[in-house]
Amino acid sequence: MRIVVLAGGIGGARFLRGLKSAAPDADITVIGNTGDDIHLFGLKVCPDLDTVMYTLGGGVHEEQGWGRAEETFAVKEELTAYGVGPEWFSLGDRDFATHIIRTQMIAAGYPLSAITEALCARWQPGVRLIPMTDDRVETHVVISASDSGSAAGPDDRGRKAVHLQEYWVRLHASVPAHAVLPVGAEQSKPAPGVLEAIAKADVILFPPSNPVVSVGTILAVPGIREAITAAGVPVIGLSPIVGNAPVRGMADKMLTAVGVEATAAAVAAHYSSALLDGWLVDTVDAAAVGKVEEAGIGCRAVPLMMTDVEAAAQMAREALAFASEVRA
Ligand code: FO1
Numbered sequence: 163m164r165i166v167v168l169a170g171g172i173g174g175a176r177f178l179r180g181l182k183s184a185a186p187d188a189d190i191t192v193i194g195n196t197g198d199d200i201h202l203f204g205l206k207v208c209p210d211l212d213t214v215m216y217t218l219g220g221g222v223h224e225e226q227g228w229g230r231a232e233e234t235f236a237v238k239e240e241l242t243a244y245g246v247g248p249e250w251f252s253l254g255d256r257d258f259a260t261h262i263i264r265t266q267m268i269a270a271g272y273p274l275s276a277i278t279e280a281l282c283a284r285w286q287p288g289v290r291l292i293p294m295t296d297d298r299v300e301t302h303v304v305i306s307a308s309d310s311g312s313a314a315g316p317d318d319r320g321r322k323a324v325h326l327q328e329y330w331v332r333l334h335a336s337v338p339a340h341a342v343l344p345v346g347a348e349q350s351k352p353a354p355g356v357l358e359a360i361a362k363a364d365v366i367l368f369p370p371s372n373p374v375v376s377v378g379t380i381l382a383v384p385g386i387r388e389a390i391t392a393a394g395v396p397v398i399g400l401s402p403i404v405g406n407a408p409v410r411g412m413a414d415k416m417l418t419a420v421g422v423e424a425t426a427a428a429v430a431a432h433y434s435s436a437l438l439d440g441w442l443v444d445t446v447d448a449a450a451v452g453k454v455e456e457a458g459i460g461c462r463a464v465p466l467m468m469t470d471v472e473a474a475a476q477m478a479r480e481a482l483a484f485a486s487e488v489r490a
């Protein structure tokens with residue numbers, strides 16, 4: 163069975179670990195979000211691609227869900243000693259190697275998709291990981307200038323855009339987001355293999371990743387949304403919102419920024435029945451099933467807390483079973 167998954171970072175990676183366990187013989191292609199990418203210290207960092215690669219390759223820092231296990235921070239400490247920032251984004255020594263190789267290969271003319279394949283040759287994630295695009299896309303978040311904490315500008319009553327990583331890591335998503343801008347998405351094109359994988363898929367899954375800045379950013383690459391609807395195969399999503407709150411991360415802040423209520427049913431409607439055939443909500447949101455079905459999307463309530471690999475595997479089994487019934 164050929165499965166295509168549109169994945170962001172931690173939630174997507176943990177779901178994929180369950181999917182691999184539930185469907186060990188499946189051919190899984192992951193279309194990875196690159197809107198979280200950030201250029202720091204002259205290096206290109208791809209947090210969501212690395213989280214999938216490290217998590218499925220067995221190198222991730224388990225509690226954090228990002229970065230490497232057994233990490234040290236000597237290089238970062240030296241950068242700070244030189245007064246070179248930003249201090250708020252903690253990059254470990256082992257992680258630096260990934261970004262050095264990636265940046266070196268970009269400088270040598272390799273596209274991000276080829277670089278990702280080369281990095282995965284070491285990690286053997288057991289899926290094919292393709293960035294959504296080889297073009298540069300970086301998500302920025304519009305906040306109130308007075309909330310930015312940096313020196314107030316001449317017009318600090320106004321608004322300013324900060325990189326998603328600054329919003330999330332430095333500001334802890336603690337201030338309102340007025341808009342989310344996937345800068346560069348409009349001019350980007352799907353990376354080689356993305357449209358082909360979607361066209362050949364037997365089922366397409368939207369894991370419990372951030373529907374705005376992860377799955378939403380992937381869908382913002384021209385051609386991807388159209389390819390999914392044209393594929394004519396079951397598309398099943400799993401809600402990242404459980405009991406009106408994100409299981410992790412900042413999905414609620416991002417949903418508010420795009421005018422969507424932070425509920426399981428509202429996220430399904432946001433994706434719309436044009437994309438989704440089925441939507442899994444957590445058992446605590448069982449009351450939402452009818453509402454989702456009214457939106458023309460099949461819906462089931464199953465446990466969605468990925469407390470361990472087996473829990474994630476069970477979610478994956480539910481999604482695949484749903485897909486086979488939707489197809490029928
Ligand atoms: N998240 C944090 O909360 N603090 C960090 O200092 C941090 C550093 C970092 C470095 C590399 C990387 O791949 C991810 C990192 N993350 C960090 C997580 C990152 O912000 C998230 O994985 C997503 O990009 C945001 O949804």
